[in-house]
Amino acid sequence: MHILIDGHLDLAWNAAAHDRDLSLSLDEMNRAEIGMNDVSYRGLATTTFPEMRAAGIHLCLGTLLARSGPEHQRKQKYLRTEIDYNTRIGSYAAAHAQLACYDFWERQGEIRLIHTAADLESHWQNQPEGQDSKSPIGIILSMEGADPIPEPSMLEVFYQAGLRAIGPAHYGHSHYAAGTAVEGPITADGRQLLQEMERLKMGLDVTHLSDRSMAEAFDLFGGTLWASHHNSRTLVPNQRQISDEQMKTVIERDGVIGTACDAWMLQTGWIIGKTRPDQLTMSAVVDHIDYVCQMAGNANHAAIGTDLDGGYGTEQTPTDLKTIADLQKVGELLADRGYSDADITKIFSENWLRVFRRILPDQ
Numbered sequence: 001m002h003i004l005i006d007g008h009l010d011l012a013w014n015a016a017a018h019d020r021d022l023s024l025s026l027d028e029m030n031r032a033e034i035g036m037n038d039v040s041y042r043g044l045a046t047t048t049f050p051e052m053r054a055a056g057i058h059l060c061l062g063t064l065l066a067r068s069g070p071e072h073q074r075k076q077k078y079l080r081t082e083i084d085y086n087t088r089i090g091s092y093a094a095a096h097a098q099l100a101c102y103d104f105w106e107r108q109g110e111i112r113l114i115h116t117a118a119d120l121e122s123h124w125q126n127q128p129e130g131q132d133s134k135s136p137i138g139i140i141l142s143m144e145g146a147d148p149i150p151e152p153s154m155l156e157v158f159y160q161a162g163l164r165a166i167g168p169a170h171y172g173h174s175h176y177a178a179g180t181a182v183e184g185p186i187t188a189d190g191r192q193l194l195q196e197m198e199r200l201k202m203g204l205d206v207t208h209l210s211d212r213s214m215a216e217a218f219d220l221f222g223g224t225l226w227a228s229h230h231n232s233r234t235l236v237p238n239q240r241q242i243s244d245e246q247m248k249t250v251i252e253r254d255g256v257i258g259t260a261c262d263a264w265m266l267q268t269g270w271i272i273g274k275t276r277p278d279q280l281t282m283s284a285v286v287d288h289i290d291y292v293c294q295m296a297g298n299a300n301h302a303a304i305g306t307d308l309d310g311g312y313g314t315e316q317t318p319t320d321l322k323t324i325a326d327l328q329k330v331g332e333l334l335a336d337r338g339y340s341d342a343d344i345t346k347i348f349s350e351n352w353l354r355v356f357r358r359i360l361p362d363q
Contacts, residue, residue, distance in 0.1 A: 002331045002344055003127055005352040006060040006324075007258035007305030008207075008229040009047065010144070012098035013065045014309055017082035022048045023110055026323055039082070040273065044313025047324045049110050052137055054325035058127055059114070059138035059352075061165065061228060061305070062102065064158075066094035068147045069174040088150050088175075095148035099161055102139060112136040115162045117360040124353065140356060142205060142228070145170030145179070152192040155200070164359055165203035167228070168193065169213065177217070178210035180240045186216045198223045203359040206230070206250070207305075210239070218249050224358045225253055229260035229305035232291045236268050247292065251301045256351045258305025259288040263316045272312075277319045282326070284318060286333040289347060299343035303351045304330065 014020045018039070020029055026048050033042040052060075067084050068091035085091045105111045114120050120138070128135040142165040149155055149166075168190055169179030176193050178184030186194070194217065197204060204225040206214050217225075227250055233241035242250075242257065250257055263277050264270035266284040292302035308317070308324050320326065331344050339347075 001056045001328060002348040003058050004056045004304065004327060005349045006052075006055075006057050006308075006327075007226070007256070007303055007352055008142075008144075008260070008307050008310070009060050009062055010065055010307070010310045011047075011060075011062045011139070012101035013063065013083075014045075014047075015101045016094070016097045020045065022105075023108065024048055024050075026051050039311075041309075041311070041313035041315060044315055045309050046314060046317065046322065047309045049105075049137060051323045051325050053128065053133060053135075054323075055327045056348075057137060057324070057327075058135075059120075059123065059140070059349075061142045062111075062139040063142050063144045064095040064098045064148060064163070065144045065170070066091035066098075066148050067145050067170055067172070067174065069145075069169075069172055083170075085147075088147070091147045092150055095143070095158075099141075102141070102162075106136070109134075109136055111139045113162055114138045114140045114356075114360070115164075117357060117362050120353075120356060120360055140164050140360075142166065142203070144205075144208070145174050146176045146190075146193060147174050149193065152189055152196050155193065155196045159200055159202070163202070165205055166193070166197060167205035167207050168209065168217070170208050177213040179208045179213070180210070183210045183212055186213050186220065191220060194221045197221065201359055201361070203355065206246070208240075211243070211246075214246055218253075224255070224355050225250065226256040226258070226355055227305075228258045229262075229307040229310075230257055231260055231265040231288045235288060235291055236265060238265070241265065244295065247295050251292075251296045254301075254354075256301055256303045256355055257292045258303045258352075259285055259292070260305055260307040261285055261317055261321060262307055262310070262312060263318065266318065272316065277315070277317060280318045281320050282318045282329050283333060285321075285330060286337065289330070289334070290337065293343075293347075299339065299346045300351060302347050304348065
């Protein structure tokens with residue numbers, strides 16, 4: 001088994017917004033949702049802490065996710081009431097509720113919050129022994145959409161709470177940038193936020209940024225950046241995906257591109273809620289990983305950022321991905337395509353470790 005780092009999991013959002021107990025086995029958690037119909041993916045989850053351990057996940061980026069941008073009021077088309085808030089204080093409070101989830105899990109011994117380089121090295125050296133290990137999973141906090149930060153000067157509040165990376169926008173326009181499904185620039189507050197992030201040596205996640213906002217972010221931000229869960233636009237054309245030129249810039253900046261497991265990002269023509277995953281397999285995940293490697297000319301910039309249970313379940317994953325533990329199949333498929341064990345290790349963990357070591361303070 002290859003030890004794995006997952007570059008994007010909405011763990012606390014699943015707990016706080018969907019009342020999911022991630023300490024349960026996957027079967028137990030899904031059975032608890034029988035009869036619930038508030039969202040289409042009830043009972044179809046893939047991710048709990050036991051399943052993450054079975055997947056070999058020793059570390060991940062865990063998100064804070066709440067939106068309150070101008071298009072996220074409840075009457076608007078981007079409505080998802082488990083994400084969207086009418087007010088800045090609503091998204092600020094929701095992010096702190098998610099912080100409380102991570103605090104609770106750490107107290108229970110399920111996770112270990114990674115705030116410093118020293119935390120990272122001690123955690124990484126203490127790797128689990130076998131699938132049944134109860135060792136805590138390391139979590140580095142990232143924010144998906146910066147709306148919970150009421151103003152750039154308050155970034156320090158979240159930094160002191162352990163936040164180490166930010167993606168300025170999610171879907172639609174945030175208060176800081178334009179995201180998926182819209183177009184537009186980095187706002188004045190967004191420019192100031194990027195300056196504060198660079199001062200604190202935080203990571204910039206360009207995932208979800210619109211083309212214009214991403215281009216401006218590349219110019220404005222001189223620190224460490226990555227695309228945590230961003231598949232190839234050439235393989236599956238869509239504005240949500242990363243273009244070749246954007247990918248080249250991330251590679252030139254010594255960043256990392258994490259491949260996601262959301263089916264509509266893996267298969268051209270997928271219609272959410274209608275297309276079934278009968279013909280889609282994990283080979284498509286490997287296609288996107290391989291594409292990054294071919295663009296780079298090496299395996300130094302490809303990684304995994306599953307986004308599993310990020311607003312969907314097994315109705316929208318490859319047919320041979322029923323649990324996050326199935327990620328180990330990626331290593332087997334890469335080996336079948338001629339990837340060496342050393343390169344698979346880079347893709348599974350070492351590439352993420354390289355960028356994490358640049359953003360974490362020593363102590």
